[in-house]
Amino acid sequence: MESSGGKEQLLIKLVEQLDEERVLALAEELLNGGMDPLYLLDLVNEGMNRVGRLYESKEYFIADLIMAGLIFKQVLELDQMTAHFHTRHLNKTGKVVLGTVKGDIHDIGKDIFRGMLEANGFEVIDLGVDVPKESFVKKVEEYKPDILGLSGVLTETVETMKEVVANFEEAGLRDRVKIIVGGNHLNRETCLYIGADSFASDASQGIKICQAWMGESMDG
Structure with missing residues (x-):
């Protein structure tokens, strides 16, 4: 069983690797385990930054950047995310x-x-x-x-x-x-x-x- 810290690092790595299916599955697991949605977004964003650096060093291409953006949007659309944000949005x-x-x-x-x-x-x-x-x-x-x-x-x-x-x-x-x-x-x-x-x-x-x-x- 991986520690929560290990899972956090894994999530960043999976975003970096553009592994859409595993990113969404792990994000859901972490949210179900009680992780703060905003903290989860910070982790995903760190993965996005790594994708950006790989793009700058020409190891990734524009299609990879677009894929990373799509993964980010899908994380935002997870049920636990939208439920959390809709309650917050009243104020x-x-x-x-x-x-x-x-x-x-x-x-x-x-x-x-x-x-x-x-x-x-x-x-x-x-x-x-x-x-x-x-x-x-x-x-x-x-x-x-x-x-x-x-x-x-x-x-x-x-x-x-x-x-x-x-x-x-x-x-x-x-x-x-x-x-x-x-x-x-x-x-x-x-x-x-x-x-x-x-x-x-x-x-x-x-x-x-x-x-x-x-x-x-x-x-x-």
């Missing part, structure tokens, strides 16, 4: 408008972030991919979110994200919303250059930032 944590910026059609990172936001009780308005800067401003005016999430995988999205933030400044809306940018190529310097409030190269890290912001606004 929303905050509202997020989210999208992949213009010129980039990658949605896997964005979809994982959205899934984890929703799992943590956030209401998410997902604008999809290849979103022009004007749409971000329009939707923020319409939905009045607490947070705007800009996603991008390609390195040139740094310039596009900078344009989006500049657009908010021009519209006089910059101080009405916290902006988080997400992508593996981002760091503190690029975040400052873009003019965002924070950045995340990992979905779990992004969630913690958003939760901290909502905690501050509740305290303030």
